[in-house]
Amino acid sequence: MEYLPQIVFAIALIIGVGYFARNVKRIKRNINLGRDEDVSDNKSQRWKNMTMIALGQSKMVKRPIAGILHVIVYVGFVIINIEVLEIIIDGLTGKHRIFSSAGTIYDVLIASFEILAFLVLVAVIVFWLRRNVIKLKRFLSSEMKGWPKNDGNIILYFEVVLMCLFLTMNATDLQLQLNGAEGYANAGSFPVSQYLLPLFDGLSNATLIAIERSAWWLHILGILVFLNYLYFSKHLHILLAFPNTYYGNLKPKGQFGNLEEVTNEVKMMMDPNVDPFAAPPEGAEAAVPAKFGASDVQDLSWVNLMNAYSCTECGRCTSECPANQTGKKLSPRKIMMDTRDRLEEVGKNIDANKGEFKDDGKQLLGDYITNEELWACTSCNACVEACPISIDPLNIIMQMRQYLVMEQSAAPMELNNMMTNIENNGAPWPYNQMDRLNWKNE
Amino acid sequence: MSDLLKVPTMAEFMAAGKQPEVLFWVGCAGSFDDRAKKITKAFVKLLNKSNVEFAVLGTEESCTGDPAKRAGNEFLFQMQAVTNIEVMNAYEIKKIVTACPHCFNTIKNEYPGLGGTYEVMHHTQFLKSLLNDGRLTIEGGEYKGKRITFHDPCYLGRANNVYEAPRDLIRKLDAELVEMKSCKSRGLCCGAGGAQMFKDAEPGNKEVNIERTEQALETKPEIIAAGCPFCNTMMTDGVKNKEKEGQIAVMDIAELIANAQDL
Numbered sequence: 001m002e003y004l005p006q007i008v009f010a011i012a013l014i015i016g017v018g019y020f021a022r023n024v025k026r027i028k029r030n031i032n033l034g035r036d037e038d039v040s041d042n043k044s045q046r047w048k049n050m051t052m053i054a055l056g057q058s059k060m061v062k063r064p065i066a067g068i069l070h071v072i073v074y075v076g077f078v079i080i081n082i083e084v085l086e087i088i089i090d091g092l093t094g095k096h097r098i099f100s101s102a103g104t105i106y107d108v109l110i111a112s113f114e115i116l117a118f119l120v121l122v123a124v125i126v127f128w129l130r131r132n133v134i135k136l137k138r139f140l141s142s143e144m145k146g147w148p149k150n151d152g153n154i155i156l157y158f159e160v161v162l163m164c165l166f167l168t169m170n171a172t173d174l175q176l177q178l179n180g181a182e183g184y185a186n187a188g189s190f191p192v193s194q195y196l197l198p199l200f201d202g203l204s205n206a207t208l209i210a211i212e213r214s215a216w217w218l219h220i221l222g223i224l225v226f227l228n229y230l231y232f233s234k235h236l237h238i239l240l241a242f243p244n245t246y247y248g249n250l251k252p253k254g255q256f257g258n259l260e261e262v263t264n265e266v267k268m269m270m271d272p273n274v275d276p277f278a279a280p281p282e283g284a285e286a287a288v289p290a291k292f293g294a295s296d297v298q299d300l301s302w303v304n305l306m307n308a309y310s311c312t313e314c315g316r317c318t319s320e321c322p323a324n325q326t327g328k329k330l331s332p333r334k335i336m337m338d339t340r341d342r343l344e345e346v347g348k349n350i351d352a353n354k355g356e357f358k359d360d361g362k363q364l365l366g367d368y369i370t371n372e373e374l375w376a377c378t379s380c381n382a383c384v385e386a387c388p389i390s391i392d393p394l395n396i397i398m399q400m401r402q403y404l405v406m407e408q409s410a411a412p413m414e415l416n417n418m419m420t421n422i423e424n425n426g427a428p429w430p431y432n433q434m435d436r437l438n439w440k441n442e
Numbered sequence: 443m444s445d446l447l448k449v450p451t452m453a454e455f456m457a458a459g460k461q462p463e464v465l466f467w468v469g470c471a472g473s474f475d476d477r478a479k480k481i482t483k484a485f486v487k488l489l490n491k492s493n494v495e496f497a498v499l500g501t502e503e504s505c506t507g508d509p510a511k512r513a514g515n516e517f518l519f520q521m522q523a524v525t526n527i528e529v530m531n532a533y534e535i536k537k538i539v540t541a542c543p544h545c546f547n548t549i550k551n552e553y554p555g556l557g558g559t560y561e562v563m564h565h566t567q568f569l570k571s572l573l574n575d576g577r578l579t580i581e582g583g584e585y586k587g588k589r590i591t592f593h594d595p596c597y598l599g600r601a602n603n604v605y606e607a608p609r610d611l612i613r614k615l616d617a618e619l620v621e622m623k624s625c626k627s628r629g630l631c632c633g634a635g636g637a638q639m640f641k642d643a644e645p646g647n648k649e650v651n652i653e654r655t656e657q658a659l660e661t662k663p664e665i666i667a668a669g670c671p672f673c674n675t676m677m678t679d680g681v682k683n684k685e686k687e688g689q690i691a692v693m694d695i696a697e698l699i700a701n702a703q704d705l
Contacts, residue, residue: 379512
């Protein structure tokens with residue numbers, strides 16, 4: 001019986017981490033449904049980007065208020081996790097505050113955790129006010145109704161509860177230390193939770209221990225639950241921001257990739273030595289004609305799909321989008337949310353059909369993202385620039401336009417006219433190429 | 443005036459057995475659009491004044507394919523690109539300057555993968571280099587002390603991180619450069635990019651160029667400076683929509699520099 005708490009703890013830890021690992025595998029499988037894209041180049045620049053943008057939050061602080069509050073929560077999250085390490089070791093070994101032998105260093109650590117916990121609480125409350133009271137425009141768009149709105153708030157509630165439990169645990173511990181209770185040796189410095197002591201005034205040691213233990217257990221169980229909430233939430237960014245910034249685009253933003261399949265065909269067309277009526281070489285029949293552009297998540301690259309899982313729906317992209325600012329339906333954030341939703345749907349389909357995708361009569365184009373949204377884009381890159389973790393919604397929009405034009409000939413009439421003009425006279429307007437230099441004499 | 447313009451073609455250079463210092467890629471707007479043609483001429487005047495040995499492709503130039511690519515027609519884009527690259531490689535072109543950020547971006551970034559690698563400069567960068575080399579002088583003239591705001595073209599700014607060359611030139615005019623609330627990397631699009639120039643906008647509550655013009659008007663400018671023929675059109679329309687065309691001119695930077703010297 002003596003070991004019961006440790007056994008319970010170990011089981012909780014295994015379930016929590018195990019279930020999370022299962023979901024990580026699922027995310028990896030889903031991301032790999034995307035087509036291959038080689039991003040193995042330029043490793044040093046990539047590490048630099050990850051260090052600056054994800055670790056260093058360089059793009060977050062471009063909007064100072066949200067940025068600085070975010071840095072507090074982020075630093076708090078990272079540093080308070082040292083405490084979680086202690087909690088896990090304590091839980092498995094049945095010890096209490098195992099790091100306390102570090103003496104002064106321990107005091108400093110606990111004190112900094114407490115101060116950060118308090119700052120995190122303040123930041124999270126401001127975040128909640130921004131979402132629910134101040135009602136910032138970017139949190140009210142149509143794609144933010146329902147689950148995305150609730151998700152945002154649930155994360156904040158989680159953080160409030162976890163921080164309160166942490167401080168309660170420390171406050172009761174301190175009271176027990178002051179009371180000289182057995183097992184509660186003097187350890188740590190409590191610059192914040194000392195102010196909570198009046199709340200526990202006059203309670204017996206037994207009650208205090210019950211509160212301290214409950215807070216301790218709920219805190220660590222809460223963290224395990226939160227860990228497993230990530231998969232269902234926009235909050236996955238706390239992990240995926242790192243690979244996402246690492247694999248982010250390194251080329252000039254204006255450079256759109258040239259489709260290789262098209263290059264091959266164009267080369268054939270331009271090569272005077274190619275016989276258009278020649279029989280295909282032996283074995284070439286098996287080659288499936290390439291699909292140009294993207295109509296569903298499997299046509300997108302794995303980086304696009306990782307982008308979709310990384311998006312935390314902050315809406316900076318949408319608030320900078322010229323189309324969205326002027327009331328058009330396009331919202332770059334929605335493009336990312338739709339991509340993730342559809343990818344999840346495809347993933348569930350695969351799980352339900354023994355590892356194979358069964359056509360469900362749906363696709364990303366049409367069922368999630370409409371042509372109207374795609375045609376409203378000015379390709380200005382404002383969304384790409386705004387994203388704090390290097391997500392590229394424009395890349396997805398362009399691939400879907402390619403599908404619309406090259407597979408479906410579904411461009412708006414005026415664009416078809418423009419393209420016909422380019423084809424016939426080398427300019428988007430109906431002018432004769434032979435008149436190109438007329439301006440010289442006008 | 444126009445008979446003073448010297449605009450040699452690559453074919454003429456080739457016939458004379460010479461190679462120009464730079465190819466001026468005029469672009470479709472610069473060749474055909476009435477407003478943009480004025481920008482082309484202003485830039486040529488500056489090239490002539492600075493004794494730059496340049497050439498144009500003339501009737502051998504064709505659309506870079508940018509609007510086709512942004513519209514999703516990769517086929518048409520690559521057909522255009524390969525054709526243009528063939529022409530330019532045959533002339534052994536090394537350096538290109540253009541007054542259109544869309545041509546600039548496409549030739550600079552998207553042609554190398556298709557066999558066309560050149561040093562490509564936007565005309566503001568090129569003018570800046572002429573200034574640095576002492577080949578071009580800039581004087582304020584009629585623009586001295588005027589309030590000028592610069593609208594960043596997306597394909598020059600965000601797309602290629604060129605923010606300073608146009609601003610440096612405006613400062614050289616002794617003008618008062620005032621920034622809009624969204625500028626440089628956060629500059630708002632004029633609404634023409636991504637092939638939007640050639641179609642009506644999707645339903646919404648405002649046109650993008652009106653939104654951008656309002657931002658420009660907030661700076662109380664006397665001149666809105668542009669560096670792109672399409673932005674120029676959009677901003678000009680925006681100013682007309684606000685019935686301010688009497689007070690506020692939309693001008694390309696090349697035009698400002700040329701006009702200041704009465705070229």
